[in-house]
Amino acid sequence: MHLFHMSDDRHFTLDLCAKFLTEGGKRQPRAVVVEETSTSEHLSVTLKMTLFADGFSKLSGKVRGVDNCVVDVARFGRRCLFVFGDVQFAGEPQSLRSARGMLARGRAAAAIEELAKVEAVELDGADAAVLADMEYVKAVAAGRAALISGSDPREPGRLVNDFITKHAESHHYYEAQELLGDLLARAGRVDNAIAAYSQLSKGPPALRVRAAAAKARMLLDQRKYQEALAEFDAAIAVDASDEAAVAQKRDAALGRARSLIGLGRVDDAIGVVQAVIDAADPEEGEALGAAYATLGAAYRAASGKEQDALIAFLTVDLIYNAVPDAHAEALANLVVRWARAGNPERASEARATL
Numbered sequence: 001m002h003l004f005h006m007s008d009d010r011h012f013t014l015d016l017c018a019k020f021l022t023e024g025g026k027r028q029p030r031a032v033v034v035e036e037t038s039t040s041e042h043l044s045v046t047l048k049m050t051l052f053a054d055g056f057s058k059l060s061g062k063v064r065g066v067d068n069c070v071v072d073v074a075r076f077g078r079r080c081l082f083v084f085g086d087v088q089f090a091g092e093p094q095s096l097r098s099a100r101g102m103l104a105r106g107r108a109a110a111a112i113e114e115l116a117k118v119e120a121v122e123l124d125g126a127d128a129a130v131l132a133d134m135e136y137v138k139a140v141a142a143g144r145a146a147l148i149s150g151s152d153p154r155e156p157g158r159l160v161n162d163f164i165t166k167h168a169e170s171h172h173y174y175e176a177q178e179l180l181g182d183l184l185a186r187a188g189r190v191d192n193a194i195a196a197y198s199q200l201s202k203g204p205p206a207l208r209v210r211a212a213a214a215k216a217r218m219l220l221d222q223r224k225y226q227e228a229l230a231e232f233d234a235a236i237a238v239d240a241s242d243e244a245a246v247a248q249k250r251d252a253a254l255g256r257a258r259s260l261i262g263l264g265r266v267d268d269a270i271g272v273v274q275a276v277i278d279a280a281d282p283e284e285g286e287a288l289g290a291a292y293a294t295l296g297a298a299y300r301a302a303s304g305k306e307q308d309a310l311i312a313f314l315t316v317d318l319i320y321n322a323v324p325d326a327h328a329e330a331l332a333n334l335v336v337r338w339a340r341a342g343n344p345e346r347a348s349e350a351r352a353t354l
Contacts, residue, residue, distance in 0.1 A: 087171065092130045093122040099137050106324030108144035111137060136172045139163040143179045147186060157183040174203050178214055185218040193218055205240030209248035212238060216255055225262035232256040250276055250287060254294045261301050269298040289320030293329045310337040
């Protein structure tokens with residue numbers, strides 16, 4: 001891959017929330033640092049790990065370039081390559097920054113409304129990277145909103161495809177490819193969806209896991225449970241053991257559990273989910289929220305486990321309510337579970353929150 005070069009006076013703030021290294025029992029932000037090399041070679045050099053002693057979770061620096069996998073930034077006279085979370089550019093419209101945050105929190109419809117507040121004058125003379133992020137938020141928010149609402153995916157799919165075509169070197173590239181696959185799958189264009197998902201396999205090891213899992217989720221949505229199970233197993237079997245790949249394999253394990261539920265193998269599904277919960281760090285709220293929602297689905301499908309299902313979904317509502325998809329699933333189930341438990345007031349509260 002080639003770097004998309006940017007001028008030295010552009011700055012960004014980088015959220016390193018997904019990059020941690022355990023040391024002395026504490027979770028610390030991690031950065032990857034290399035010595036000065038030419039931009040055409042830096043992706044192939046041997047990387048060295050370092051910990052920032054001040055414990056920064058956000059860093060600022062001069063952006064030298066961006067590609068699909070890393071941000072290249074000059075900091076303290078050294079070059080730092082980051083597998084990034086949220087990259088914010090100096091001088092970008094505040095509404096763009098807010099909309100991007102809303103999108104990250106699963107609020108696609110709100111992101112669309114927020115992005116509409118950006119005035120044309122705010123984009124006068126804006127850098128190409130800022131304009132590209134405008135297109136990213138517009139396209140991805142439209143796509144996710146369509147998936148959530150069940151509306152026609154064709155126009156959002158066109159927007160996402162246009163973004164990918166114009167910005168193939170963007171650090172949003174793989175996210176957009178996966179979303180395009182989801183939209184194509186929703187439109188019934190299965191072969192095209194698989195082709196979009198396969199692009200993820202060209203990325204880091206974790207994305208190879210995610211590529212297989214994305215195909216599996218499509219099959220799961222089609223209720224092809226045995227085929228989905230095989231694909232989730234393939235995702236888990238990918239030869240990758242770095243931290244990001246392990247997280248993706250955990251997600252694939254939860255998909256495997258959903259497939260087992262569909263096949264009526266509920267006890268096996270409960271065992272898979274419980275293993276994920278037992279292995280998760282207590283701070284991994286997103287993973288645990290998804291796991292408890294899956295556990296609730298398994299108990300719901302089991303005979304005589306109504307109370308266990310209620311407790312699992314209530315755990316999501318009370319503890320992991322910041323995980324949008326898991327919380328929505330939990331609330332929808334709590335409406336029914338509370339009503340069956342003879343508590344219409346709690347059912348109404350869950351419905352109102354939903």
